[in-house]
Amino acid sequence: MPHPPASAAAAPVVGLRGIEKRFGAMAALERIDLDIARGEFLSLLGPSGCGKSTLLRIVAGLAEPSRGERRIDVASEAGRIGFVFQDPTLMPWSTVFDNVLLPYRLLRHAGRAARERVEAAIAAVGLDGFERAYPRQLSGGMRMRVSIARALVTDPDLLLLDEPFAALDEITRMALNDDLLRLWERYRPTIVFVTHSVFESVYLSNRIAVMTPRPGHIAAEIPIDLPQPRRRELRVSAGYAALCARVSGELARAMEEARA
């Protein structure tokens, strides 16, 4: 394995201790303790409204927890964290190239080296030849690829994805799952992936944190010890099916408990 397993004892990239988040009287998150190891692919799995997106925004530093501690071990300069939203969130007035160049523009490093990296990132998501296209000329899947290229172009230590493929059709989604795995193998960021799909989370992750709502908390953590690198054949293997069944079971049990 070219990368350490999730249980590596090295200092975690993200450390959350006793995180709570309230919106007025409503408790969105309660008692979240979570360590994320360097190079790990962690999925936050749960139903809508369980606070996974809120948790992700707290990890990104885009939202402040009401209580608790967030430690993050990335170089302090901006650009070490990449974020992919559920919508592609592209600037419609800019070309694919300019959209992917945006992080460097904002970091004031839009020189020749940056432009080469932009070309490379666009090629890495399979969009070479579309540099000068505008977002409205692209399909939903292609727009999401641009969004991923933009998040990866600065070679971030930490890549956060908030249900990025939820709005795509099943075929595009599977293709993008594989693409994301190849990109992870190539760029080696630590990934936190928010999803409500059991199959997707098992296929992609080293570890799954199952979340339940009202208030949102982590009900179970399940290591996914499927072989690396993951290939399409895995989706029809017995080991994959067994893990999907186990994760589904954990999710159902946690929901049952939350309702009680």
Added chain:
Amino acid sequence: MSRTRLSRVAAPLAIGLVFLLLWQAVVTIERIAPYILPTPLRVAQSLWMDGPSLLSSLLVTLKVTLAALAAAAFFGGAIALLFSRSRLLELSLFPYAVILQVTPIVAIAPLIIIWVRQPFLALLVCAWIVAFFPIVSNTTLGLNSADRNLIALFRLYGASPGQTLYYLRLPTALPYFLAGLRISGGLSLIGAVVAEFVAGTGGTQTGLAFRILEAGYRLAIPRLFAALFLLSLTGILIYLALDLLSRFLLRHWHESAAGEEEE
């Protein structure tokens, strides 16, 4: 050129032609006096005869209109920018912009003409007051409409307020600003004409509005219609020019401008 585009031009033209024919027929059959309602042919005749003098008057009105529109675009945009920078400023000043907007320009034009001695400038101020509001309100809305996730992304990369303005808020606001500009184009023409009406003979140069008044006094109704025709033609041309500008600037990305080329 697609069918829809052809009929976009042809259909209104056909309606206009039918309307003119009916008009001509009714006036001829009913023998309506030309000082009450002239036939379209007589109006055309008058347009041909008085054309040169009417055109020079139109030029005077057009100068006021375009200057007012430019001022509305510049100051309207600047005011909107100020509003977007400071919520307090917007809250405290926006009501006064509304007051200025809802006060009938006819009612305050005499005051402005008394206060501002220079006639051209007085007319300009009147037309500007009518024209600036759509730009202010639209652009303010546009500057505050930036995608929330893009704002979050900008924060993540440590963008300065200036960068957020330049790369995000201004491009977001552009379609709104242009929509405001198209409304203001027509309004600045109306403002200029109303101000000329109020200024009346007080103005040293005679704009088209004054020619309309004068023709009315002299019962030169065909000329009045000819002047009216020129006025609406000007309004249409201003609108078309601004529409073209808007389509050009937004051609790559905005649905309003890019919709047709794919059909």
